[in-house]
C-alpha cells in the first residue's frame with residue numbers, strides 16, 4: 144500500500160539509536176578489559192611457567208689475559224653475561240673476584256653473598272671478604288668465616304687457554320644452582 148503523503152510520518156524510534164550506542168560502548172568496554180587482562184596476565188603467566196623453561200646453560204667466558212691477575216692478589220673482574228638481551232644494559236655485566244696464587248693457580252668467586260645475594264667486598268689488609276648487608280665474612284679462599292651465610296662463596300669453574308683466564312658462567316648462582324659442583 145502506498146503511503147499517503149498527507150499522513151504525518153512519525154520520527155524513527157529514539158530507542159534504536161540508544162540501544163546501538165549502548166551496544167557499541169559495551170563492546171568497546173569488553174575489548175578494553177580483554178586487552179588490559181592480557182597485559183596483566185602476561186608477566187604472571189611468565190612467572191608461573193618460568194620454572195619449566197630451560198635455564199640458560201653456563202658458558203666459557205674470558206676474563207682477560209693472565210697478566211691482569213698477578214700472583215698474590217685478589218682483584219675484581221667483570222664479564223659480559225652471554226645470556227643477556229640487548230636491552231639489559233649494564234645489568235648484563237657480572238663482576239667476580241679473582242684470587243691469583245703462585246704457579247698460575249686461581250680461584251674465581253661470584254660476587255654475590257651466599258646469604259641473600261649482596262655484593263661482597265675484598266679487604267686486602269684483613270684478607271677477608273665481607274658482606275655489607277648482614278655482616279657475613281669469608282676467608283680469602285672463599286670459605287665461610289662468620290655471620291649468616293650458610294656456606295662459602297660460590298666458585299666458578301675456570302681454565303686457562305691461550306694465556307687467558309676463562310670462567311664457566313652466565314647466570315647468578317644460588318643455593319639451588321651453585322656454579323661449581325666441587
Ligand code: FES
Nearest residue numbers: 256258259274279
Ligand atoms: S646478604 Fe650477605 S650476610 Fe646477608
